[in-house]
Amino acid sequence: AIRATEILKLKGVKNILVANTGDILNSDRRLDEYMNMATNRMNAAMLAVSLIEQFLLDLNRNFNITYAQVSGNESRVKDEPGQTDVILTDNYDMLVFNILKKTLKTARGIAFLDGDIAEKVVRMFDKNVLVTHGEQFSEARTARDVQEVKGKYAQYGIPIDFIICGHIHTALVHDHWARSGSMV
Secondary structure: HHHHHHHHHHHOOOOOEEOOOOOOOOOOOOHHHHOOOOOOHHHHHHHHHHHHHHHHHHHHHEEEEEEEOOOOOOEEEEOOOOOOHHHHHOHHHHHHHHHHHHHHHOHHHHHHEEOOEEEEEEEEOOOEEEEEEOOOOOOHHHHHHHHHHHHHHHHHHHOOOOOEOOOOOOEOOOOOEEOOOOOO
């Protein structure tokens, strides 16, 4: 937050989008994941709430924040890999989002975007930014996969200018999309 604030203040930025692409917690479906956990997932979720809340409050001292979040696959409570709203919301990412939204509801200058938990189109500065977890993108073919997703939205008259995703857990920034890293 300190470094981002320095850079954003130099550029005269007033409003920022904080896009959380999911996978806030790691899965515990496989034995090696379970054995290497520092704590159980409920404690980890509460730690994540605390860290993200402090991050948002630190940024909010200087900026208006729009917070958009989607659910990832690692944070699912159950093993079911489906994509329905019921399955996607049974997720620690959703728990963290809802606790943050409740605890920061009186914070001036922080807005939480509700809506589709799988994908959110955020309109900022006359641009449409798609926030998605990114399970539909392969590491080897991301540029092609991005064009397919843009085409899907274009057929409904929604041009996508930039895509922010996660899923692969390593950061990469491109001209038309960015992939975030992961706290896990």
